[in-house]
Amino acid sequence: MSATLRHGVIREVGLRDGLQSIQTIISTERKCEWLRDAVALGQREIEVGSFVPPKLLPQMADTAEVLTYAKTLPGLFVSALVPNLKGAERALEGGADLMILPASASRAHSLANLRKTPDEVVAEFARIRAVRDASGRKTVLEGGVGTAFGCTLQGEVKADDVLRLMQGLLDAGADRVSLADTVGYADPDAVSRLFDQALKVAGDKLWCGHFHDTRGLALANVLAALKLGIARFDASLAGIGGCPHAPGASGNASTEDLAYMLESMGIDTGIDVEALLRLRAKVADWLQGESTYGSLWRAGLPKTFRSARVAAHG
Ligand code: ZN
Numbered sequence: 417m418s419a420t421l422r423h424g425v426i427r428e429v430g431l432r433d434g435l436q437s438i439q440t441i442i443s444t445e446r447k448c449e450w451l452r453d454a455v456a457l458g459q460r461e462i463e464v465g466s467f468v469p470p471k472l473l474p475q476m477a478d479t480a481e482v483l484t485y486a487k488t489l490p491g492l493f494v495s496a497l498v499p500n501l502k503g504a505e506r507a508l509e510g511g512a513d514l515m516i517l518p519a520s521a522s523r524a525h526s527l528a529n530l531r532k533t534p535d536e537v538v539a540e541f542a543r544i545r546a547v548r549d550a551s552g553r554k555t556v557l558e559g560g561v562g563t564a565f566g567c568t569l570q571g572e573v574k575a576d577d578v579l580r581l582m583q584g585l586l587d588a589g590a591d592r593v594s595l596a597d598t599v600g601y602a603d604p605d606a607v608s609r610l611f612d613q614a615l616k617v618a619g620d621k622l623w624c625g626h627f628h629d630t631r632g633l634a635l636a637n638v639l640a641a642l643k644l645g646i647a648r649f650d651a652s653l654a655g656i657g658g659c660p661h662a663p664g665a666s667g668n669a670s671t672e673d674l675a676y677m678l679e680s681m682g683i684d685t686g687i688d689v690e691a692l693l694r695l696r697a698k699v700a701d702w703l704q705g706e707s708t709y710g711s712l713w714r715a716g717l718p719k720t721f722r723s724a725r726v727a728a729h730g
Contacts, residue, residue: 421642421645421647421683422682422683422684422724422728423647423683423684423685423686424642424647424648424649424678424683424684424685425460425461425647425648425649425685426459426461426648426649426650426651426671426674426675426678426685426687427461427462427463427495427624427648427649427650427651428454428459428461428462428463428650428651428652428653428671429462429463429626429650429651429652429657429668430450430651430652430653430654430656430657430668430671430699431447431450431451431462431463431464431465431482432463432464432465432466432476432496432497433463433650433652433656433657433668434652434653434654434656434657434668435447435475435476435656436466436473436475436476437656437657437666438475438656438703438706438707439706440702440703440705440706441474441475442475442702442703444478444481444482444485446702447464447465447478447482448482448485450653450695450698450699451464451482451485451486451489451492452489453691453695453698454653454695455489455490455491455492456691457687457688457691457692457695458685458686458687458688458691459492459671459686459687459692460491460492460493460686461492461493461495461648462486462492462493462494462495463495463496463497463516463650464479464482464483464486464494464495464496465478465479465482465483465496465497466479466496466497466498466499466503467479467480467496467497467498467499467502467503467504467506467507468497468499468503479496479506480506480509480510483496483507483510483511483512484510487510487511493513493514494512494513494514495512495513495514495515495516495558496510496512496514496515496516497515497516497517497518498515498516498517498544499517499518499530500517500530500540501540501543501544501547503515504517504544504547504548505547507555508547508548508551508553508555511553511555512555513554513555513556514555514556514557514558514592515544515555515556515557515558516558516559516560516594517537517540517541517544517557517558517559517560518530518560518562518596519534519537519538519541519559519560519561519562519581519585520534520537520561520562520563520567520598521534521561521562521563521564521567521573521577521578521581522562522563522566522567522569522570522573522577523570524567524569524570525562525563525567525568525569525570525598528569529562534577534581534584535584538581538584538585538587538588539588541557541559541584541585541588541589541590542588542589544557545557545588545589545590546589549589556591556592557589557590557591557592558590558591558592558593558594558623558624559582559585559586559588559590559592559593559594560593560594560596560626561578561581561582561585561593561594561595561596562596562598562626563596563598563599564578564595564596564597564598564602564610565597565601565602565606565607565610566597566599566601566602567598567599567601568599575609575610575613578595578610578614579613579614579617582595582614582617582618582622583617586617586618586621590621591621592621592622592623592624593614593618593621593622593623594622594623594624594625594626594650595610595611595614595622595624595625595626596625596626596627596650597626597627597628597637598626598628599628599630600627600628600629600630600631600633600634600666600667601630601631602627602633602637603633603636603637604633604636604637604639604640605640607625607627607637607640607641608640608641608643608644611625611640611641611644611646612644615644615645622646623646623647623648624646624648624649624650625637625638625641625646625648625649625650626649626650626668627649627650627668627669628657628666628667628668628669629655629666629667629668629669629670629709630666630667634667634668634669634670634674635669635673635674635677638669638674638677639677642683647683649669649674650668650669651668651669651670651671651674651675652667652668652669652670652671653670653671653672653692653695653696653699654670654671654672654696654699654700654703654708654709654710654713655667655668655669655670655671655673655708655709655710656668656703656706656707656708656709666707666709667707667709670709670710670711670712671692671696672689672692672693672696672710672712672713673710673711673712675687675689675692676689676712676717676721678724679721679723679724680721681724682724682727682728683724684723684724684725684728685724686725688723689712689717689721689723690717693712693713693716693717696710696713697713700713
């Protein structure tokens with residue numbers, strides 16, 4: 417681990433990546449309760465939903481309301497996913513702090529998920545940048561490069577395709593880019609190689625890793641990226657998650673397991689892990705009948721656990 421890394425950010429994506437992939441529709445009130453609890457226990461970056469047509473994802477139909485509520489919570493940096501210009505206009509209207517446009521390095525996944533080729537997504541991204549600039553809003557624009565490690569539809573995704581797409585998004589005006597293992601194909605060596613190459617393309621604009629735990633390697637993959645200095649990771653409470661157009665995708669890195677790992681390593685996340693476990697229990701209760709994941713909730717914290725902040729101050 418890089419000796420200077422003292423702080424890490426976990427961006428909660430359970431309310432978007434998690435909820436969009438499961439059948440249960442959580443009420444707006446419960447989403448707001450989740451947000452309130454998450455902020456109270458120290459989470460500072462949350463992706464609150466996705467501006468997709470409600471007929472495609474009814475779970476996300478209340479994203480505008482949830483965004484409005486999230487913006488009332490002090491100190492919270494609020495993200496929303498936008499699949500296109502129309503979604504971006506709604507995120508701007510709602511005053512999102514960040515909007516993320518998912519792009520896909522796999523042409524097959526891009527066509528299935530966004531009904532556009534990767535080049536067409538880059539062109540849409542440039543239009544979104546122009547509208548953002550004209551709006552006078554400060555909303556940060558992130559290009560998420562998905563299926564970066566392989567694709568259930570297409571199989572292999574070449575690193576050149578990933579890096580070319582990343583460069584295209586940067587050229588089109590991305591403030592930030594991130595790499596996502598959408599379907600859980602990555603391993604730590606692949607993460608080291610690709611993030612190393614991506615850092616050469618994007619420098620400090622590469623700010624986030626998104627790993628699905630489909631094959632149990634999400635935390636190992638986080639660690640590989642962490643060693644290269646990446647300090648921000650997406651994760652989902654109770655490890656819920658997936659993608660409706662990536663068959664077999666399941667489970668993000670679980671927020672509670674990731675927070676536990678980082679805190680144990682002396683990396684301050686600002687999160688109260690015990691309170692996070694209580695929130696996990698509440699949300700899992702709302703999701704009865706759905707699959708949830710993770711390990712920490714079964715075993716509990718070890719007696720020797722000290723949060724990074726406590727450890728640093730004796
Ligand atoms: Zn995902």
